[in-house]
Amino acid sequence: MSAQEYNKLFDEVIAKYHIIDKVDQPFENPFNKDTFEHLLYRKNWIDTVQWHYEDIIRLPDIDPVEAIVLKRKIDASNQDRTDMVEFIDSYFLNKFKDVKVQEGAKINSETPAWAIDRLSILALKIYHMNEEATRESASEEHRVKCQKKLDILLEQRVDLSTAIDDLLADFASGKKYMKVYKQMKMYNDEDTNPMLYAKK
Incomplete structure (x- = not known):
């Protein structure tokens, strides 16, 4: 798959979510769980739900108790997001495991999956900026301003x-090699968050 195909899949996920447009709607992955597409679909769905969690929690009149519950959901979603990134990187590690690395090959500043993570978020920005650029209830000034931002987001995509396609080509040819570090987030772990282990 090329990055353009990732974008197409992400756009399909986001459109699917907005048919019902509720964070608690049921999730169904149409791809076989052993496929790369399954990982991408799941990754973007997590990002899409979290995007809307973040919208909800910013409501100025949100009930404080509901906000705490939602914050816990956002924390869990962030962990799911990180886990999916690591699954995607595992896919690429396996894909390129037999590539003969060229002499002088270098590592990249980020892994393919973290670049794909940015691409997934970018798809969400594009979808929602397009909504604002075409929103009939908004002023003309607002729509023009959002269209300019949308143009930049599309160029960025x-x-x-x-860049992602080039990076994967470099891995496939051995010009670069993958090296992955686990995120090792501490605040979700009862053994490394002092606020949690102090309560034990």
């Missing part, structure tokens, strides 16, 4: 997609 082209550039990021090209």
Whole structure:
């Protein structure tokens, strides 16, 4: 798959979510669980739900108790997001495991999956900026301003997609090699968050 195909899949996920447009709607992945598409679909769905969690929690009149419950859901979603990134990187590690690394090959500043993570979020920005650029209830000034931002986001998607394809080509040819570090987030772990282990 090319990055352009990732974008197409992400756009389909986001459109699917907005048919019902509720954070608690049931999730169904149409792809076989052993496929790369399954990982991408799940990843973007997590990002899409979290995008809307973040919208809800910013409501100025949100009930404080509901806000705490929602914050817990956002924390869990962030962990799911990180886990999916690591699953995607595992896919690429396996894909390129037999590539002969060229002498002088270098690592990249980020892994393919974290670049794809940015591409997934970019798809959400594009969808929602397009909504604002075409919203009939908004002023003309607002729509023009949002259209200019949308144009930049679309250009950014082209550039990021090209960079991802180039990076994967470099891995496939051995010009670069993958090295992955686990995120090791501490605040969700009862053994590393002092606020949690102090309560034990």
